[in-house]
Amino acid sequence: MSREHDQTEPVLRIEELSVTFFVRQSLFRTRPVHAVSGVSLVLSLGETVAVVGESGSGKTTLGRATLHLAPISAGRVIFEGTDIGELEGKELMSFRQRAQVIFQDPFSSLSPYMRVGELVAEPLAIHGPKDREEQHQRVLAALEQVKLSPAEEFVEQYPHTLSGGQRQRVSIARAMVLDPDYLVADEPVSMIDASSRAEILYLLAELRAQGELTFLYITHDLASARHFADRIAVMYAGRIVELAPSAQLVDEPRHPYTKALLAAVPEPDPANRLHERPVVGGEPPDAADLPAGCAFAPRCPAAISGVCEVQVPPLIQLDDGHEVACHLYPAGDSIGDSTGEPASESVSSAAATKGSSASG
Ligand SMILES: Nc1ncnc2c1ncn2[C@@H]1O[C@H](COP(=O)(O)OP(=O)(O)OP(=O)(O)O)[C@@H](O)[C@H]1O
Ligand code: SF4
Numbered sequence: 001m002s003r004e005h006d007q008t009e010p011v012l013r014i015e016e017l018s019v020t021f022f023v024r025q026s027l028f029r030t031r032p033v034h035a036v037s038g039v040s041l042v043l044s045l046g047e048t049v050a051v052v053g054e055s056g057s058g059k060t061t062l063g064r065a066t067l068h069l070a071p072i073s074a075g076r077v078i079f080e081g082t083d084i085g086e087l088e089g090k091e092l093m094s095f096r097q098r099a100q101v102i103f104q105d106p107f108s109s110l111s112p113y114m115r116v117g118e119l120v121a122e123p124l125a126i127h128g129p130k131d132r133e134e135q136h137q138r139v140l141a142a143l144e145q146v147k148l149s150p151a152e153e154f155v156e157q158y159p160h161t162l163s164g165g166q167r168q169r170v171s172i173a174r175a176m177v178l179d180p181d182y183l184v185a186d187e188p189v190s191m192i193d194a195s196s197r198a199e200i201l202y203l204l205a206e207l208r209a210q211g212e213l214t215f216l217y218i219t220h221d222l223a224s225a226r227h228f229a230d231r232i233a234v235m236y237a238g239r240i241v242e243l244a245p246s247a248q249l250v251d252e253p254r255h256p257y258t259k260a261l262l263a264a265v266p267e268p269d270p271a272n273r274l275h276e277r278p279v280v281g282g283e284p285p286d287a288a289d290l291p292a293g294c295a296f297a298p299r300c301p302a303a304i305s306g307v308c309e310v311q312v313p314p315l316i317q318l319d320d321g322h323e324v325a326c327h328l329y330p331a332g333d334s335i336g337d338s339t340g341e342p343a344s345e346s347v348s349s350a351a352a353t354k355g356s357s358a359s360g
């Protein structure tokens with residue numbers, strides 16, 4: 001797998017990807033857990049796509065599958081023209097060098113028995129230069145890159161002597177020391193103190209700007225996704241239900257679930273704190289027991305009786321480039337015209353009879 005990149009090719013092409021786990025139910029029975037179902041997504045060179053959604057929606061599994069770390073049940077992940085499912089031996093090692101991950105928890109992801117220098121050098125032992133001095137210089141450069149400076153002082157320290165933010169910087173240095181082309185950051189700031197979060201996100205943005213890094217940013221937090229990503233993909237029950245440029249998605253959400261997520265974001269303006277904010281009730285479904293049709297239907301205030309609980313809505317492209325999977329925006333002209341407005345009167349009245357509240 002070469003480092004040459006064809007500028008016309010997307011870096012990553014996820015095609016109809018499904019990941020199903022089989023969990024043991026009894027001695028002789030397993031049951032399928034549909035963690036990711038039919039996801040398609042393309043990431044261009046240097047692009048950042050945020051994946052947002054509630055707990056259990058499949059964000060981590062999607063990210064892991066793009067790194068060859070979760071079993072692909074159906075579909076493909078194409079990295080720079082190569083199906084990663086077919087990689088083995090040296091080709092797989094080369095891919096592992098070029099595609100890296102930053103995990104959520106900087107406390108458990110770093111061995112407490114290794115010094116910072118050893119932790120950052122570890123990936124180099126497999127994929128990097130064999131010369132010890134060259135390795136050492138790469139480690140120092142990676143530590144300086146993540147602003148653990150002076151690096152010579154940090155290499156001798158153990159993780160327990162560092163703050164949460166500093167530990168996450170060590171994790172980032174471990175990922176960056178191999179100069180990757182593709183990075184998955186799985187909730188990289190959710191477990192560190194609030195004061196360090198903005199700094200870490202700023203650092204990630206800086207690293208992205210230094211090279212042509214393609215980024216999958218996994219988060220619960222729509223506000224940081226809007227700030228950090230070029231596009232946002234909203235996941236619900238293993239599927240992408242809405243995909244659009246970040247500002248467009250946050251300012252003009254189309255899917256009832258996205259509207260509900262945005263409604264739950266705290267109001268930054270204290271003057272508006274007392275305004276009633278609509279929030280959708282209920283729990284996300286169990287991936288081992290998904291409802292038929294649209295998985296959001298049991299919670300959706302706009303659900304169309306006789307349609308939503310029967311048919312899975314496909315992800316369709318609206319005229320403004322926004323993509324949405326919802327029967328309120330049908331692909332054909334049977335109910336609406338895909339202009340970006342919810343379709344017909346019959347749909348609106350169906351929603352009204354259910355008492356729509358997630359209008360964002
Ligand atoms: N190795 C596994 N074996 C069985 N089920 C799994 C496995 N990994 C994930 N799952 C299930 O797949 C579904 C999606 O999980 P995933 O961790 O991808 O969600 P998530 O969106 O990252 O959630 P969170 O926000 O809590 O991190 C969940 O129902 C989870 O229990
Ligand atoms: S209107 Fe129907 S398809 Fe759209 S989110 Fe609600 S339940 Fe799902």
Ligand SMILES: [Mg+2]
Nearest residue numbers: 059060061186
């Ligand atoms: Mg997760």
